Amino acid sequence: MATHKINKTKVLGVAVLAAFSALLLYLFGLFVMILWLSVRDPGSSAFMDATLAELRLANPEAELKYQWTSYEGINKSLKRAVIASEDANFTDHEGVEWEAIRKAWEYNKKQAEKGKSKIRGGSTITQQLAKNLFLSRSRSYWRKGQELVLTYMIEFVMNKQRILELYLNVAQWGGNVFGAEAAARHYYGVSAAQLSQYQAAQLAAMLPNPVYYERHRKTSYLLSRTGTIQKRMRLVTIP
Structure with a gap:
């Protein structure tokens, strides 16, 4: 025994x-x-690959709109707008803002108790980059744990400028639109370097739900949110 x-x-x-x-x-x-x-530009991301696979279920010929552009090739207005909208403390934090996560968790819990589906995210730009580059769209504690580990790794290896450059190039801005360059050309017919302040603010406002706002760019909420971001942009420091 x-x-x-x-x-x-x-x-x-x-x-x-x-x-x-x-x-x-x-x-x-x-x-x-x-x-x-940290030194090489990605040709795609986990989110891009998953989106393309979904699109090709309906249309085998589907393609993504994506074109890498350098940090210098992206208008400063878009950099300011995205930070103002998504992560006001981007240049100061170390990747994760635990207080924002706590507040988002409490808000989402109350929403669930009320039977409402609208939720709030507490992710920083670095967390969103980690998720977009490497992870699936699923929501679980395991996936969140992976995201946090990746976030701290990214912050340890890369400077803020590189993090923002990568994020602006892989962020989703429509059903098949990824990155600032493709978004600028898709919505306004200009390069990412030529975006106006208003256009930059509108693109930033679209980030939480890009697939929806691709079809509904004149909603009162999006117009209001765009105006709010424009006002905040002047207060933003970019890396």
Whole structure:
């Protein structure tokens, strides 16, 4: 009986060690990819790949609108607008704002109790970049944990300018529209460098629900939100 218990303990120990080793290998792989992205521009992202796969279920010929452009090739107005809209403390925090997450969790809990589906996110730009580049659209504690680990890795490896450059290039701005350059050309017929302050503010306002706002750009909420972002842009410091 004692021998049987020892064997079970050994098996459990080996299993735990194997799982821990696999986790370390997984984290190391992610860290290597982040190091690579700190100096190399991505051709796509996890969100882009998932979106294209969904579109091709209905249309095998579907393609994404996407064109990489450098940080210098993106108008300062869009940089200011996105920070004003998505992450006002972007240049100051270390990747995660726990107070914002707590407030979002409390708000969403109250919404669920009321039977309402509208929820609020507490993610920073760095968290959104981590999610867009590497993760699925699913919502779970495991996926959130992955997002947090990736966020801290990104902040450790990259400076704020590179983080914002990557985010502006992989953010979704429509059903098949990704990145600032494609968005500027799709909605306004100009390059990302030529965006006006209003156009930049409107693009930033669309980010929480880009697929919907691609078809409903004249809603009262979007127009109001665009105006609010425009007022806040002058207060924003960009990296």
